[in-house]
Each structure stands twice: as structure tokens, then as C-alpha cells.
Amino acid sequence: MAGIHKSEVTISQSGKMEHDLLRTVNWNGRFKLWMGFLSLLLLVCLYFYYLQLRDGLSVTGMHDIVSWGIYISNFVFFIAVSLIGMLISSVLGMIGYKWIKPISRIAEIIAVAFALVAGLVIITDMGRPDRLQHLVMYGRIQSPIVWDITIVITYVVLSLLLLYLPLIPDIALCNKKLTGLPAFQRRLYKILSLGWADKPGQFKVIKRYFRILLIMIIPVALAIHTVTSWLFAMTLRPGWDSPIFGPYFVSGAFVAGCAAVIIAMYFFQKNYKLQEYITNRHFDLMGKLLVLVSLVYVYFNINEIIVPAYKFKPFEVEHIGNLFYGHDSALFWMVQTGGLIIPFLLLMIPKMRKPLPITIISVVILVAAWFKRYLIVVPTQLTPYYPIQNVPERYHSYTPTIAEIAITVASFVLVLMIITILSKLFPIIPVWEMKEENENQKQ
Amino acid sequence: MKNYILLIFFVLNFGFVVNAQEWTVPAEEAEKVSPYIFEDDFVTDGEILYENSCTSCHGTPTENNFMPFSPPPGDPASEQFQSQPDGALFYKIQKGRGIMPVFENILAEEEIWSLIAYFRSFNKEYVQPEFDYGDEVLSELKFDLDFDENIDKLVVKVFSDGEVEEGIDVSAFVVGMFGKFPLGKTKTNELGLAYLDVDPSLPGDKQGNLDILVRVRKGYAIEKATTSMKIAEPAQQTSLIEGRHLWSTGDKAPVWLLVTFLLIVVGIWGVILYIIFGLFRLKKIG
Numbered sequence: 001m002a003g004i005h006k007s008e009v010t011i012s013q014s015g016k017m018e019h020d021l022l023r024t025v026n027w028n029g030r031f032k033l034w035m036g037f038l039s040l041l042l043l044v045c046l047y048f049y050y051l052q053l054r055d056g057l058s059v060t061g062m063h064d065i066v067s068w069g070i071y072i073s074n075f076v077f078f079i080a081v082s083l084i085g086m087l088i089s090s091v092l093g094m095i096g097y098k099w100i101k102p103i104s105r106i107a108e109i110i111a112v113a114f115a116l117v118a119g120l121v122i123i124t125d126m127g128r129p130d131r132l133q134h135l136v137m138y139g140r141i142q143s144p145i146v147w148d149i150t151i152v153i154t155y156v157v158l159s160l161l162l163l164y165l166p167l168i169p170d171i172a173l174c175n176k177k178l179t180g181l182p183a184f185q186r187r188l189y190k191i192l193s194l195g196w197a198d199k200p201g202q203f204k205v206i207k208r209y210f211r212i213l214l215i216m217i218i219p220v221a222l223a224i225h226t227v228t229s230w231l232f233a234m235t236l237r238p239g240w241d242s243p244i245f246g247p248y249f250v251s252g253a254f255v256a257g258c259a260a261v262i263i264a265m266y267f268f269q270k271n272y273k274l275q276e277y278i279t280n281r282h283f284d285l286m287g288k289l290l291v292l293v294s295l296v297y298v299y300f301n302i303n304e305i306i307v308p309a310y311k312f313k314p315f316e317v318e319h320i321g322n323l324f325y326g327h328d329s330a331l332f333w334m335v336q337t338g339g340l341i342i343p344f345l346l347l348m349i350p351k352m353r354k355p356l357p358i359t360i361i362s363v364v365i366l367v368a369a370w371f372k373r374y375l376i377v378v379p380t381q382l383t384p385y386y387p388i389q390n391v392p393e394r395y396h397s398y399t400p401t402i403a404e405i406a407i408t409v410a411s412f413v414l415v416l417m418i419i420t421i422l423s424k425l426f427p428i429i430p431v432w433e434m435k436e437e438n439e440n441q442k443q
Numbered sequence: 444m445k446n447y448i449l450l451i452f453f454v455l456n457f458g459f460v461v462n463a464q465e466w467t468v469p470a471e472e473a474e475k476v477s478p479y480i481f482e483d484d485f486v487t488d489g490e491i492l493y494e495n496s497c498t499s500c501h502g503t504p505t506e507n508n509f510m511p512f513s514p515p516p517g518d519p520a521s522e523q524f525q526s527q528p529d530g531a532l533f534y535k536i537q538k539g540r541g542i543m544p545v546f547e548n549i550l551a552e553e554e555i556w557s558l559i560a561y562f563r564s565f566n567k568e569y570v571q572p573e574f575d576y577g578d579e580v581l582s583e584l585k586f587d588l589d590f591d592e593n594i595d596k597l598v599v600k601v602f603s604d605g606e607v608e609e610g611i612d613v614s615a616f617v618v619g620m621f622g623k624f625p626l627g628k629t630k631t632n633e634l635g636l637a638y639l640d641v642d643p644s645l646p647g648d649k650q651g652n653l654d655i656l657v658r659v660r661k662g663y664a665i666e667k668a669t670t671s672m673k674i675a676e677p678a679q680q681t682s683l684i685e686g687r688h689l690w691s692t693g694d695k696a697p698v699w700l701l702v703t704f705l706l707i708v709v710g711i712w713g714v715i716l717y718i719i720f721g722l723f724r725l726k727k728i729g
Contacts, residue, residue, distance in 0.1 A: 140693035141704055150704075154711055161718060168725070195726030202728050209718045216714060 014435050021427045021434070022177055024272040031424055038417050045410030048403040049124065057127040059403040065388055066381045066398035071125035073373040074408050077256065078118035078415075079152070079228050080249065080369065084257025085111025085159055086221035090214045092289075099285055101437055102277045102429045106264050108163040109428075110257070113418040115156045117411050122152070124407050144230045155224045158217050163422075164192075165210045169203075169432040172196035185425070225249045232376070238308075238315040239380035248300040254293035255340070256369035259362035262286050264419070266359040268428050277429050280354060287353030290362070294344035301336065319383045327397070328379045331371055339368020466540060468531040475530035478574040478663040479553060481560035484656075487623060489561030492554055493519075500542070504565055512542050520565035529572065532559050553660070576663065584611075584659050584666035590641070590674045597626065597639040597674070601659050607635025611661045615639045618654040618669055626655075647675030 052059050062069045088107040092100045100107075123129050139146040175189040196202060226246035233245035242248070262283065269278040305323075308316035323332040343361045346352045352361065378398055382388075388396060400408075479485060493504075497519075502508035504520040517523040524532065536555050539545035546555065563569045582603045589598045601611050611631045616623035627639045647653045653675045658667035684691045687698060 138693065141696045141700060142689045142691070142693070147704070150708060154708075154715075157715055158711075161715065165718075165722075168722075194722055199728060202725055205721065205725065205728060209721060212714060212718065216711065220711065 014438060017434060017438065018173070018177065018431060020274070020276065021429050021431045022174060024274075024428055025174055025178060025424065025426065027182075027424060031420070035417065035420060038413050038420070042410055042413045042417070045406040045413065048406040049410065051403055052124070052407065053129070059401060061399045061401045061404060063395050063398075064391065065384065065395045066378055068125070068377050068381065069398060070374060070400045070404055070408050071121060073377040074370070074411060075118055075121040075125070076228055076249070076377065077370050077373045078114045078121055078411070079225055080253035080256045080373070081260045081366075082111045082114035082118065082155070082159065082257070083221050083225055083250065083253040084261055085162060086217045087254055087257060087293075088261065089162060090217050090221075094214055098437060099282060101433050102274075103261065103265055103282055103286070105163070105166070105426075105428060105430050106268060107257075107261050108159065109419055109422045110260055110264060111159045112156070112163050113415045113422070114260075115152070115159050116418065117414045119152050119156060120414070121411050122149070124411070144227060144234050147227045148224075148231060151220065151224045151227050155217075155220055158213060158220055162210075162213050162217060165206055165213065166430050166433060167426055168193060168196050168206060169198065170427050170430060172198070173431055174427070188425075222246075222250060225253050232380075237380050237385070238313070238319040238383055239376075242304060242308075244300060244303055248297075248304055251293060251297040251300050252369070252372065255290065255297050256366060258286060258290040258293055259365040259369065262290070262358055262362040263366065266355055268423065269355065272423075272428060274429065277434070283355045283358050284350070284353045287347050287358050290365075291344050291347045294340060294347075294365075298340060298344070301340070315383060315385055319380060322379055322383060323375065327382075328375060332375055335368045335372045335375060339365055339372065343368075466535065468534045472534040473528050473530040475533055476572040476574050477529055477533075477556040477559065478576070479556050479560070479665070481563055481571050484658075484667070485557050485560045486564045488554070489557035489559070489564075491622065492550070492558055493561055496546075496550075497558070504562070514541070516543065519562040524562055525566045525569070529559055529563075532562065574663075579663065581664040582661050584661060584664055586613075586657060586659050586666065586668075588655070588657060588670055588672065590672055594638075595641050595643045597641050597655065597657075597672075599631075599637040599639070599657055599659070601631050601635050601637065603661055607631070607633075608661075609633045609635070611635075611637075611659055613637035613639070613657065613659050615658070616656045617645065618656050623656060641674055643676065645675040646678045647673070649677055649680070651675045651677040 048059070060069060060071075085108045088100050089104045093104065123132065126132065135146065135149060139149075171189050172193040175186065175193055181189075226249065229245040229249035232240040233242055235241070265278050265282065265286065269275055305320060309320050322328055343365050346361055347358065352358060382397065493501075500510045500512070500516045501519060502510070502516075504518060507518045507521070509516045509518055533555055535543070536550070536558065537545070537547040539547075550558075563571070583605075584601065584603055585605075586599050586601045589600070590596075591598055597615055599613050599615070601607070601613065603611060609631055612628070613631060614628040615626040617626060626641060629637050629639060631637045645653065651673050652671050654669055655672050655674070656667065656669045658665065660666075684695070687695050689697060689700070
């Protein structure tokens with residue numbers, strides 16, 4: 001009697017879970033409104049990209065002295081945020097932490113969206129995107145830019161696979177359980193589920209592939225952001241000429257990524273009514289993770305400044321002076337204290353790791369992280385080794401134009417669109433993994 | 444209105460300063476003219492001298508970037524210099540005044556004239572006044588060149604009116620693409636021979652040839668000639684981007700880099716493709 005009773009409970013429990021998690025897969029009115037809004041915004045921004053295509057990069061605020069502006073800052077930021085997929089699914093997952101299960105797909109969707117759009121952002125920084133193929137035809141393998149393009153493409157594909165593999169059983173499930181789907185969606189599910197039939201052999205294969213991917217994504221993710229940092233560190237310039245730029249970028253990436261995941265978690269928990277699956281405990285643990293990675297990042301920040309400042313090399317001094325009390329000092333101190341030190345101190349208080357406070361703190365961190373990339377990219381170019389002379393007055397500073405800002409906004413709009421569509425097309429929480437987890441706990 | 448007063452005040456003041464510091468040159472000094480012809484070579488000599496001894500205060504001619512001293516040194520290409528006769532400039536360079544150093548004991552007369560030749564090269568209208576050699580008879584100078592490999596010296600044998608003579612000035616230069624590299628300056632010995640050191644490691648052309656300019660001078664008589672001589676190391680001209688380097692062209696990437704890059708890319712993409720093909724076989728797995 002008791003045995004039967006227990007299995008009934010399990011079935012109904014997993015039935016409820018299936019119902020809860022599949023419920024979010026739909027195209028409701030709010031989704032359409034939101035997508036409509038994003039599309040409109042995108043259209044406006046695309047107009048500015050049209051202007052840039054027509055007139056070239058002269059529509060931007062970039063010039064001979066500052067030839068990398070907010071496009072490249074934004075690119076670095078996007079790559080940074082996308083690293084979080086690797087940290088959560090791969091590093092924490094392989095250590096054996098079970099709590100990451102319900103949020104791992106969120107992290108992977110964020111990784112895919114940001115990495116995909118990062119590739120586009122590089123293209124927006126090109127005056128002649130029609131010559132993109134020249135990179136393959138004439139690129140020098142000695143150039144970090146070639147390494148960067150190679151690794152970005154590799155990372156996008158790996159992230160897509162990492163998202164897709166654990167999705168296959170869930171797609172099959174969607175196809176089986178959901179009713180009233182539009183025809184295109186059914187066809188999509190059918191193609192994407194690759195003939196999945198919940199067979200043990202299939203699970204074995206998927207799990208093996210997934211493990212390979214989890215291992216491989218770690219060096220590739222480290223490489224992508226290290227190579228991104230090398231775009232700067234391999235040049236002889238004050239502020240960039242630093243041997244710790246790789247780890248400095250990677251640790252900063254985890255800070256930005258954790259913040260992005262926390263914001264997304266909050267959004268999905270509230271909007272998709274997933275309080276039972278994304279719990280306060282998850283926010284608490286993500287908060288602790290964020291404190292850890294912030295500490296590492298603060299450590300690298302101190303190194304980045306104190307080592308050159310102590311040696312007092314002329315051009316480094318000018319650069320650091322500019323950050324500390326010069327032209328960019330207001331932004332610098334806001335980012336370093338307001339966006340890094342204060343947030344991580346606050347997060348050490350347990351109450352601050354409740355969903356709402358931690359989300360607000362994460363928003364601050366994420367915004368600061370964007371400006372941090374700006375502070376890494378732009379001021380260095382304004383303190384070159386060659387004196388800036390015989391140039392028009394506006395070359396002595398850099399201010400992004402409306403077109404530049406609009407095109408950057410477009411990249412964010414695209415990221416949001418990709419996240420929205422993916423989270424509506426597929427269950428945002430891995431159903432079969434949660435069921436399996438449930439089963440394991442029972443035994 | 445206020446501006447007018449200021450302007451007048453300024454002009455008056457300016458005139459006062461200039462007048463107060465008028466640098467007068469004795470008439471007979473101002474009439475002195477150069478016995479040397481202001482030809483290209485001579486101008487180049489002046490240019491080299493100028494860059495070594497004068498640029499620091501007088502700046503680059505035509506750019507008006509002299510030091511802000513009072514009185515101002517002035518730009519040699521300017522009206523301030525060009526309106527003065529050669530003799531006046533000669534006198535001022537020799538004697539100096541205030542901050543302007545005395546060059547009398549530092550520069551030979553010939554050198555000072557070469558500086559003036561250089562200044563005049565900025566003035567299209569300038570016509571060099573003729574020097575009256577009077578009854579001074581210019582000797583006819585001739586010389587032979589040889590290179591002594593054992594002691595790495597250039598040997599110049601000078602004949603003045605067919606005779607060897609001691610004490611004739613001899614200088615030699617290597618003629619380069621952008622200027623002259625001085626080998627040295629010396630005088631002939633009692634055999635009419637002058638020896639000039641040549642650094643054997645000087646880069647020559649592919650055969651080791653160098654263009655040597657030799658100039659001999661006795662009084663106002665000057666004789667010079669440029670000769671190509673095989674006295675240097677044959678130059679091994681290697682391009683900086685020849686061979687496999689990080690800074691070479693794409694097709695000359697270092698092997699280690701190519702191998703590392705390709706191994707990584709092929710390795711990772713191999714696994715990716717393995718997984719993708721594996722996924723397509725998922726259906727068949729029971």
C-alpha cells in the first residue's frame with residue numbers, strides 16, 4: 001500500500017513540475033507587446049546603422065587618436081558577460097553543485113545571446129563591413145585580431161551546443177505535451193528534437209557529449225577573454241601594456257556575468273512564477289559567488305594600478321593621473337567604489353542577498369561593469385606616447401555620437417530579443433534534469 | 444579706443460627696445476665678403492654646422508621657433524638676417540654679444556662663411572658679391588687617393604702647382620643618401636700626404652664601395668672631388684621582414700605559432716564536429 005502511495009506522489013509531483021515548467025512556453029500577449037517594443041526600438045537604431053553604412057565611421061565620435069570607442073568597449077563587455085555560462089554550468093556543475101541546475105539554462109542563454117551579438121558588435125566597429133572576408137583572405141595569423149575572431153566563432157558554437165544538448169529531451173517533451181502550437185513551432189521542435197525518444201542509450205550519449213563540452217568550454221572561454229584582453233595588452237601603450245590583463249579581464253567578466261544572471265533570475269522568477277524552482281537560496285548562493293569573484297577582481301584592480309603607479313613611469317603616471325584626478329576621474333571613482341567595492345561589501349550582509357536587494361545591487365554592478373570597459377578602452381588612447389599635435393581640437397577628447405549610442409543600444413536590444421525568444425520557445429528551467437534530480441533525492 | 448592706446452604704447456615701446464639694443468658693426472667689417480663660392484656643398488657644410496651649434500637657440504630656419512630671449516636671436520631665414528650684408532653677419536657670429544656666444548675661437552673663417560652660405564640659401568634674391576682676390580695668386584691644387592688596407596686609412600697625396608707641400612688642409616667625407624658623414628680633417632705632412640681614419644665596419648654597397656668626397660684647401664684655393672672607392676665591408680642587405688617572425692607577413696608566420704594555432708583550432712573543431720555528427724545519429728540509438 002505504502003509503496004503504491006509513494007509512487008503516486010512522485011508521479012503527481014513530477015507531473016506538477018512538468019506542468020509548471022512547460023507553462024512558460026507560449027506566445028502570450030505580454031510577450032508580443034514586449035517584442036513589438038523591442039522591434040520598434042531596433043528599427044530606430046538600425047536607421048542609424050544605415051547612416052553609418054552610407055557615410056562610414058565619420059558618423060561616430062571616433063578619430064585618429066581614439067579609434068576604439070564605445071563599440072569596442074561594448075564588445076569587451078559582451079564577451080565578459082557571456083563567460084558566465086562557462087563558470088556556472090561548467091566549473092560549478094563539474095564540482096558537483098546541484099543548486100545550479102535550475103539556473104544553468106539561464107546562464108547558458110545569456111552566454112549565447114551575448115556571445116552571438118558580440119560578433120556583430122565587432123562588425124559595427126568596421127568602416128567597411130563588406131570587406132569582412134578580407135580577414136580570412138589577408139589576415140595575419142600573428143595578429144591577435146585573427147585569434148580573436150577565430151575564438152569568438154568557436155565560443156559561439158560551443159555555447160550554442162552547450163545550450164542545445166540538454167535542451168533536446170525538453171524539446172521532445174514540449175512537442176509531446178504542448179497543445180495548440182503553431183505549425184512552424186511544431187516543425188521546429190520536430191527538427192530540433194532529432195528523433196529523441198527518451199531511450200537510455202540516447203541519454204548516455206547526450207550526457208557523454210555534454211561532459212566533453214563542459215570540459216572543453218573552460219579553456220575556450222578563458223581563451224576568448226584572454227585573447228580579447230590581448231587585443232589591448234599586446235600593444236605598447238600605457239594602461240594596456242600589462243602582463244596580468246588576461247586574468248584581470250576574466251575575473252572582471254565573472255563579476256559582470258554573475259550580476260547579469262542574478263538580474264535574469266529575478267526577472268524569470270517573478271514573471272514566469274517560478275518561485276518554487278528559483279528560490280531565495282539560489283539568490284543567496286549567487287550573491288556569495290558574486291562576492292568571491294568581486295574579491296578576485298578587486299585584487300587584480302589593485303595590481304593594475306599600484307604596480308605601474310609605484311614605478312612612476314612617465315606615461316603610466318599621466319594615464320593613472322587622468323583616472324585618479326584628471327579628466328576621467330569622476331567616472332573612475334564611481335565605477336570602482338560605487339560599482340565594485342560598495343556592492344560587494346553590501347553583499348556580505350545576508351539580508352542584501354534576498355532577491356530584490358541583490359537584483360538592485362546587480363543592476364548597479366552591471367552598469368558599472370559597462371563603464372569599466374569604457375575606462376579600460378578609451379582613456380589609454382588619449383595618453384599616447386607620441387604627443388597629440390597638429391590635429392583638430394576635437395581629437396583631444398572622445399564623445400560618442402547619437403548614432404554610436406543608438407547602434408550600441410541596438411546590440412542590447414538584440415540580446416534582449418534573443419533571450420526573450422529562447423526563453424519563450426523552450427522551458428527556461430531544464431525539465432528532465434530537474435525530474436532526474438527529484439528522483440535522485442527520493443532514493 | 445582702448446585697444447588703440449595699447450597698440451600705440453606697444454609700438455613705441457617696441458621701437459625703444461630695438462633702438463636701445465642696436466647692434467652696430469664697424470663699416471669696414473660690414474663690407475667684408477666671402478672668398479668662398481656659396482655652392483651646394485658649401486651650403487651643406489653650413490647646414491651641418493648650424494644644426495650642431497646654432498639650432499638650440501635660433502631654431503629651424505623659416506619656422507621662427509628660436510628661443511624667446513631678449514633681445515631675440517631671430518630666424519636666419521627672416522628679414523632680420525637677410526637684410527644685413529654678409530660682412531655684418533660674419534662679424535656678429537665671430538664676436539657675439541650677450542647670450543649670443545663668441546665663435547671667433549671656435550669656428551674657422553671658412554666655417555663661418557659656410558654658415559652664411561646656408562643662411563643665404565633661404566633667400567632667392569641673394570646674389571653673392573664678388574671677392575677681390577687682388578694680387579693673391581691661387582695655387583693650382585691636385586690630389587691622388589689611395590686606401591691602405593693594413594692601417595685602414597685613406598691616403599691623400601696633394602700637389603700644389605705640381606709640388607708636394609706641408610700644411611695643406613685636407614678633409615674627407617662619406618657621401619650618403621641624406622648627407623655627408625665626416626671622416627676627418629687634417630693637414631698634409633712634409634711628403635704631401637694626409638692620412639684619414641676609415642672605420643672598416645662602415646657599411647658600403649653590395650661590393651663594399653663608398654663615395655668619398657675629398658676637399659683640399661690652401662688659402663682661398665679649393666679643390667674637391669667625389670670618388671667611389673672599395674674601402675668598406677660589402678653590405679649584406681637583409682629585409683627586416685625576411686624570414687619567419689611575429690612581425691613578418693602572414694605567409695611567413697613563425698612555425699611554432701602556425702602549429703599551435705592550427706592544432707588548437709583543428710582539435711577543438713574536430714570535437715565540435717564529432718559531437719554534431721553524433722547528434723544526427725541520435726535517432727538510431729535504441
